[in-house]
Amino acid sequence: MADMTVEAGAAAPTTMPRRLSEGWFAWALIAPAMLFIGVIVAWPLAETLRLSFTDANLGGEHWVGWANYQALWDSSPFAQTIGRTFYWMVLSVCLKLILGLIGATLLNAAVPGRGLFRVLVMPPWVIPIAIGCIGWLWLYNGHFGMLAGLAQRWGLIGGPFEFLAYKQSAFYSAIVTDVWVGTPMVSLFFLAAMQGVSRDLYEAAWVDGAGRWYRFRRITIPQIMPVIVSMALLSAIWTFNSFEVIWILTQGGPRGATTTLIVDTYKTAIGNYKFGEGAARAVVIVVLLASFSLIYLFFLNKVNRKYGVK
Amino acid sequence: MATLDLQNISKSFGAAKVLQDISLAIQDKELVVFVGPSGCGKSTLLRIIAGLEEATTGQIVIDGADVSGAHPVDRGISMVFQSYALYPHLSVFENIAFPLRVQKMADAEMRKRVATAAEILQLTDKLPLKPGQLSGGQRQRVAIGRSIVRNPKVFLFDEPLSNLDAALRGDMRVELSQLHRELSATMVYVTHDQVEAMTMADRIVVLNKGKVEQFGPPMELYHHPATKFVAQFIGQPNMNLLSGTVKGVGPEGLAVEVTGGTVMTLPVEAGGTRAGDKVDVGIRPEDIGLGAGLRMNVNVLERLGGQSITYGLLADGARFCATLDGDAAVREGEAIDLTVDPADCHVFNANGDVLRRLKAPELTR
Incomplete structure (x- = not known):
């Protein structure tokens, strides 16, 4: 017993400082990253939260408690904006996923010139969004745009038609452009997932007599389902926050027809200098996106379990 | 079916x-x-x-x-x-x-x-x-x-x-x-x-x-x-192949000189082979036993229990392998004498085709 005590006592001075220094070393390693995250994420988030309880504007700020949130809650235009944002997001994401899946399937098919098609699908994603959107502005132009020109030539419309001047057409035009921007990446992610599916699975199914559609339905889709779910969430977040497309095409107009939450927040905070009210809107966005992420994690786990992904 | x-x-x-x-x-x-x-x-x-x-x-x-x-x-x-x-x-x-x-x-x-x-x-x-x-x-x-x-x-x-x-x-x-x-x-x-x-x-x-x-x-x-x-390809370990020269052709088979000047009479059909032709003599490791004949320096010895597989070099430097009894008195680094029944040997002509064995065992399935 006495020996053991002596040994423990003797060991302590050599191991304790080492443990301590290892701990400090570990903290030193992650400190830059923590500092970075603190400066660009945590502090702005905390500041936004604080501002949302004030009436901050160019003239100063006063604590107003929940007043900004109460105003949002009572505002029917804001409720409409939320509804419009969700409609925008669901429609755009669904189109991106469907077109992305079709595109990936075509790009994965053993057709001549497949490599060229894979390159051609990239431009919408590769060129800056602003440049792409300015191109679409021209396409939608009633007098000089190609769409109106073709529609007139084919007799679909009687005269010039400004796609971005009317509420409904502006909204759906913005969706078309957003889908054009977002689909290539979805397609490439799906293509990568499809290429990861073992060729043996298809050959085994083919030997068993499964046709093309059957193989797609019972092998391809289940095998890439985790990627589909992941892309659905990422795409939903990006589309929810999509600002450039709407701002360049319509600036949220006409008469608010294309104003989504993020555009509304920008207009309030930056356009009208109502930083406090803008911050409250930003907090609502954060809460909604956090909810998406939680739902996504729940579904992803479920899908992974169902489709045998570890 | x-x-x-x-x-x-x-x-x-x-x-x-x-x-x-x-x-x-x-x-x-x-x-x-x-x-x-x-x-x-x-x-x-x-x-x-x-x-x-x-x-x-x-x-x-x-x-x-x-x-x-x-x-x-x-x-x-x-x-x-x-x-x-x-x-x-x-x-x-x-x-x-x-x-x-x-x-x-x-x-x-x-x-x-x-x-x-x-x-x-x-x-x-x-x-x-x-x-x-x-x-x-x-x-x-x-x-x-x-x-x-x-x-x-x-x-x-x-x-x-x-x-x-x-x-x-x-x-x-x-x-x-x-x-x-x-x-x-x-x-x-x-x-x-x-x-x-x-x-x-x-x-x-x-x-x-x-x-x-x-x-x-x-x-x-x-x-x-x-x-x-x-x-x-068939047989484990692989069959040994020794280069040889046909010294004579007779009704009992071919007289073939292999490593170290040893001449063996191998009971195979001549198949057009003549004295002076080069042939390869194939010997399966499991057909080899201890006894006077070929001398091998043992480099590696694998004791598998029931068998001992020995790998080494013959006097002329040819690689050779023999499967012996599990308890065979063999040690790595020592030379051993090995023997084989000529009836168990396979002979291949210069094209790699076999000369049919005259005393092969009855086929069993």
Whole structure:
């Protein structure tokens, strides 16, 4: 017993400082990253939260408690904006996923010139969004745009038609452009997932007599389902926050027809200098996106379990 | 079940000739193993039979019907893949039932067939599980189950045991042989493992560089290899080959001078060989015993229990291997004297073709 005590006592001075220094070393390693995250994420988030309880504007700020949130809650235009944002997001994401899946399937098919098609699908994603959107502005132009020109030539419309001047057409035009921007990446992610599916699975199914559609339905889709779910969430977040497309095409107009939450927040905070009210809107966005992420994690786990992904 | 005839099958990928004029007649209920080194074309030949590849020339005839251009389903074949090709998102039941669902078979009949296959393969309690929850051997059985439910005319196996560890491979070998007997099915089995080929096959096809080197029962290939390639491929450890010169030809065989000036009279047919011709003398390690004859310096000794495998060099520097008794008094670094019965020797002419042995053992299957 006495020996053991002596040994423990003797060991302590050599191991304790080492443990301590290892701990400090570990903290030193992650400190830059923590500092970075603190400066660009945590502090702005905390500041936004604080501002949302004030009436901050160019003239100063006063604590107003929940007043900004109460105003949002009572505002029917804001409720409409939320509804419009969700409609925008669901429609755009669904189109991106469907077109992305079709595109990936075509790009994965053993057709001549497949490599060229894979390159051609990239431009919408590769060129800056602003440049792409300015191109679409021209396409939608009633007098000089190609769409109106073709529609007139084919007799679909009687005269010039400004796609971005009317509420409904502006909204759906913005969706078309957003889908054009977002689909290539979805397609490439799906293509990568499809290429990861073992060729043996298809050959085994083919030997068993499964046709093309059957193989797609019972092998391809289940095998890439985790990627589909992941892309659905990422795409939903990006589309929810999509600002450039709407701002360049319509600036949220006409008469608010294309104003989504993020555009509304920008207009309030930056356009009208109502930083406090803008911050409250930003907090609502954060809460909604956090909810998406939680739902996504729940579904992803479920899908992974169902489709045998570890 | 059915017969399978391959008639003049050739396959080229661009300029590369992978298979050259292969003709084989596989009988009903026979288990034939295609064996050969990597790149010899054995898997390609199997895929051509399955309909996954198209032969450049030649016909595939199953049960008298030319199925060369037919879909795999219409050929009446089923295939077990090296990777098992199980659908990870489907249960064992659904994996086995997959081909039947494709056929839109009635539910009751499908369940009956899956249950029967599962019972044969001892998978009944695993039916609700996913492939990821099974061991390697169980996954292999599920893949076989998927083949069985279709009642195919010919079963095709593409290196089905190569992903298993050695112990499990041994067990599965026995199970597959048993399954073959139970199903009385025509089976074609591809492997690069000559032990699998020897233990399971009714007949073995040895392929090399896209050509059939020999097609026959395992013990025929062992005792009467047609070529030097087959002789070296079949048997474990590999057959020793000693360069020799024919000194004389007589009714009792050839007098051949091998390493160190030793002249042996080997009982083989002369087959046009004359005095002065160069030949190779093949000696299987297991035909060698301790005794005066060849002197070998032992470099490596492997004690396997029942056997001791010794590797070393002969006086002229030729590498040599002998399988001795487990307790043989041999040590690494020492020289030992080895002897062999001339009747056990194989002789190959300069083209690598065998000179037929006169005193080979009776063939057993």
